[in-house]
Amino acid sequence: MSQAPIPSASAAAGTHPLPSYLQADKLGPWGNYLQQVDRVIPHLGSLGRWAETLKRPKRILVVDVPINMDDGTIAHFEGYRVQHNVSRGPGKGGVRFHQDVTLSEVMALSAWMSIKNAAVNVPFGGAKGGIRVDPKTVSQGELERITRRYTSEIGIIIGPTKDIPAPDVNTNEQVMAWMMDTYSMNTGSTSTGVVTGKPVDLGGSLGRRDATGRGVFTVGVEAARHIDLDISTSRVAVQGFGNVGGVAGRLFHETGARIVAVQDHGGTIYREAGLDVPALIRHVAETGSVGGFPNAEVIANELFWEVDCDIMIPAALEEQINAANAGRIKARMIIEGANGPTTPEADDILQERNVLVLPDVIANAGGVTVSYFEWVQDFSSFFWDEAEINARLVRIMKEAFAGVWQVAQDHKVTLRTATFIVACKRILHTRQLRGLYP
Ligand code: GLU
DSSP: OOOOOOOOHHHHHHHSOOOGGGOOOSOHHHHHHHHHHHHHGGGSGGGGGGGGGGGSOSEEEEEEEEEEOTTSOEEEEEEEEEEEEOSSSSEEOOEEEETTOOHHHHHHHHHHHHHHHHHTTOSOOEEEEEEEOOGGGSOHHHHHHHHHHHHHHHTTTOBTTTEEOOBOTTOOHHHHHHHHHHHHHHHTSOOGGGOSSOOGGGTOOTTHHHHHHHHHHHHHHHHHHHTTOOGGGOEEEEEOOSTTHHHHHHHHHHTTOEEEEEEETTEEEEOTTOOOHHHHHHHHHHHSSSTTOSSSEEEOGGGGGGOOOSEEEEOSOTTOBOTTTGGGOOOSEEEOOSSSOBOHHHHHHHHHTTOEEEOHHHHTTHHHHHHHHHHHHHHHTOOOOHHHHHHHHHHHHHHHHHHHHHHHHHHTOOHHHHHHHHHHHHHHHHHHHHOOOO
16 A cells, blocks of 8 residues: 655645744754754655654653752742653663753753664663752752652653653752652662663663763774874863763873863962872762862963864763854864754855864763663673773764765765764664554
């Protein structure tokens, strides 16, 4: 039987107007994501008839998170879990605690997870969660109650074969342990596979903590070879010095590269001869930021973007590299440790200026790759050693990056569009194989 054609994206939007929360004003992360999708559609061939699916998250859950505060009052927090696409497997992606988290931001982050998971070919769809809370303003007990109530509220859509959360900005192994315990209590089971990024003693994986930074470093080394950039003599500037930027900074430092500038919420520090990275990692662990680090010059935050460097690693939040600063960046290569750090306008400026951008959807995929290993280990209750995990991680990242590089050459597009081509084809191919139900 012949199938009725699926209307094109614009026709579909015309006959069936998008829900209000999808009508992005082209500003913000969701708007940026939609522009990235528009850039890939001309390269999708016949799979393009399914492309509209990429512009609509499959499932959005907004939850109220009420908790008893230490002072006897009751506070309400807003929580989200968005499953963008589950064609290739269960939803997968982190949970972010941040005072500025919004639904449309979480939608974008969930969509980038779909692209990322398909780009490295792990059998997951894309999902993301968030709670509007500044964790610095609540006690440890309050944080635990927020986490547990949120987990309970999203419990109706998460699960080891449904959607598997993980750490993201301001969440960590302890938060994952509470989530695993809450879900397990509610289901009367020991469900280690419901979240990844857990403590190693609770079904976590060796190597998970460093995995995102290790992946950033791995693709950086691969890309540098293509542009004749010698990593061991390079100068690196890093924004965000937590689990991603700190680890990537350490690995670059260990090759002999100089980490000349680091910026975080505590300010921007600079040292032309290179910062003492192990000491800086200890300082951030003890004080919470790079502020007050001895033996470095403090420079204005704006000047970070003009620092003389070869490699820049944005490893903090979205939209940091935008039309206002992209023209001032001196680096030859940008490795996106963060999700969504570069706006589409900035992408165009950087391309024009011949700055190579290694996009988030491949560059920071190391975290979720080891999350995949963790999930597999949890299912089999058989755990691998760290050398094996790191070797598998590096192999997957190198192979995925080589494939994306080739597609970029073949289609004469940026690495971002090339990664989207690889990933969207995989997603839409499975979409087509599964077909529409009913
Ligand atoms: N939050 C990380 C990311 O943005 C990891 C997600 C995961 O491991 O599921 O890729």
